Amino acid sequence: MDLPNINQLELDGKRVLLRVDFNVPFFKIDRIPTEADISDDFRIRAVVPTIKLIIEKGGIPIILSHLGRPKGKRDVALSLLPIGGRLSHLLGKDVIFTEDCVGERVERLCSDLKKGDVVLLENLRFHQGEESNNAGFAKELAVLGEVYINEAFGDAHRAHASIVGIPKLLPHAAGPLMTREIEAVGRLKDNPERPLVAVMGGSKISTKIDFLERFLPWVDHLLLGGALASTLIKAQGYNIGKSFTEESMLERVSKFDFKSPKVHIPVDFIVAKEASSDAKTEVRSLDGIQDDESIFDIGPETRKMFAEIIGQSKTVFWNGPMGMHEISIFARGTEMTAEAVALSEGFNVVGGGDTTVIIERLYLDHYIDFISTGGGAMLEFLCGESLPGIEALRN
Numbered sequence: 001m002d003l004p005n006i007n008q009l010e011l012d013g014k015r016v017l018l019r020v021d022f023n024v025p026f027f028k029i030d031r032i033p034t035e036a037d038i039s040d041d042f043r044i045r046a047v048v049p050t051i052k053l054i055i056e057k058g059g060i061p062i063i064l065s066h067l068g069r070p071k072g073k074r075d076v077a078l079s080l081l082p083i084g085g086r087l088s089h090l091l092g093k094d095v096i097f098t099e100d101c102v103g104e105r106v107e108r109l110c111s112d113l114k115k116g117d118v119v120l121l122e123n124l125r126f127h128q129g130e131e132s133n134n135a136g137f138a139k140e141l142a143v144l145g146e147v148y149i150n151e152a153f154g155d156a157h158r159a160h161a162s163i164v165g166i167p168k169l170l171p172h173a174a175g176p177l178m179t180r181e182i183e184a185v186g187r188l189k190d191n192p193e194r195p196l197v198a199v200m201g202g203s204k205i206s207t208k209i210d211f212l213e214r215f216l217p218w219v220d221h222l223l224l225g226g227a228l229a230s231t232l233i234k235a236q237g238y239n240i241g242k243s244f245t246e247e248s249m250l251e252r253v254s255k256f257d258f259k260s261p262k263v264h265i266p267v268d269f270i271v272a273k274e275a276s277s278d279a280k281t282e283v284r285s286l287d288g289i290q291d292d293e294s295i296f297d298i299g300p301e302t303r304k305m306f307a308e309i310i311g312q313s314k315t316v317f318w319n320g321p322m323g324m325h326e327i328s329i330f331a332r333g334t335e336m337t338a339e340a341v342a343l344s345e346g347f348n349v350v351g352g353g354d355t356t357v358i359i360e361r362l363y364l365d366h367y368i369d370f371i372s373t374g375g376g377a378m379l380e381f382l383c384g385e386s387l388p389g390i391e392a393l394r395n
Contacts, residue, residue: 003182003393004173006050009147012058015110017145017170019162020047021154021373022065022083025353032076035085040357043373044083047151048090050175051118054149062110062119062145063087064101064162065152072128084120095120102127102140110144130161138165151175153182154374156381156389164392174393177373182381182390184370188349189382193314194220199306199337201226202320202354206249207376209256214383216262221313223264223306225298225322225333232256232265238286241271241293264309268299270323270330277327297323298333307340314346319379321354334358342367351378 025039038044054061068078084097093116098106101121113119121144124130129137138161142148148170150156155163156178166172174182198219200208205228215222224232230243235253257263267286271293272279283299284290298306310316318341322333335358341348342364350359351372359365372378381387 003179003390005179006053006057006149006173006175009149009171009173011054011147013115014059014146015113015144016054016059016061017064017141017148017166018047018050018054018061018175019064019148019150019152019155019166021152022063022080023067023154024083025357026082033082035082035089038082038086040353040360041086041090042356042360042371043154044086045090046177046373047175048087050149050151050177051091053176055116055118058115059147060113060115060117060119062113062121064121064124064141066125066130066155066160066162067123068125070123070125072125072131074126075123078123078125080120080123087118087120091118093118098122100126102137102144107143124160124162131158133159133161133165135161135165137161139169142166142169145170148172149175150389150393151177152389153178153372154377156374156387157377157385159388163389167392167395172393174390178393180370181372181374181378184349185351185372185374185378185381187347188315188317189384193346195313196315197221197223197310197313197317199223199225199310199316199318199341200320201228201322201334201337202352203227203244204246205231205253206246208320208379209249209253211379211383213256216257216260219262221264221309222260222262223309225266225302225306225337226320227295228320229265229298230295232258233286239289239291240295241289241291243289243293243295264305266298266302267305268301269295270297270299270333271295272330275324275327275330277329279329281329295323296327296330303333303336306337310337310340310344313344316341316344316346316348317382318348318350319352319355319375321358325354325358335362338362338364351375
């Protein structure tokens, strides 16, 4: 895909608006979060080389991102301040943090910046104009910089002001990370070696059923696990006990082509009566789950089946855990899937927040050809959707 790149922009002495995706997870706490509460900083680390490159080229990075869903209102629990602290440590230098992302004070601060400075603006979504793609809000952001670089592949499917509005107003380019994301996912989409295996897990079928249906003609094997598989299984008429399921999706899911030889659902499960680290677990077959039990992981036969299919692949794509991996006794299915993907000899791509956390926790990142920072954006791109953020850079 032919997009303008960072080397085509003159950065020396210029204020560079750098759109990133710092929508990182935090540990669950009942107080205002701090830097120590960031549970995974992969998305922050991913853009550090770009920030350093801009500085090397004489540019002054002014970093823009959102965090969570504050619905257009200031929410101290969703401030980017803790992320600024983590970024300072990763860069080895102070990062200037602004208490807002627009306004006269921010404009004055940005106009007085000098080479070597790095600025992180406050959460873009504290303003309704971000998600509504308000032209006035885009202009308020654009006046802070002189050029624009987008490294937020994970947000490229969102037509928001900082994604599609600013490129209309400033010279712009895709950053190195964005370019690599597009190339890796594009290779997966356009010219995969076969057999091609897609492994899909996670909690909600509602966010993925459209993708599953569109993946089916494209893949050679579709492996399904996690809580989303529970809804699929219930839609087939099986008893899943007290397992999490999206009741509102059962009718929609029942139309999915379960009988396709490409589709592989779990044949056994790890179940328990409660989600705790000291719960008593049992292995149950597909038709053996009791009314008072819940599915928390795929079982040993399913793990073996999935590993064998992944091992025979020439291309594999994985998005979403196979169970409640946060609790160690329910993590083995996800861990074995991660190991199988890492050991596969073909081209492998991993995406989605939980999935990248697992890969790094197991120190398998060096065995993965590409770890995407995108979740929904990656799935849409794989399905051939036109992403607003990419189109904005192209135009």
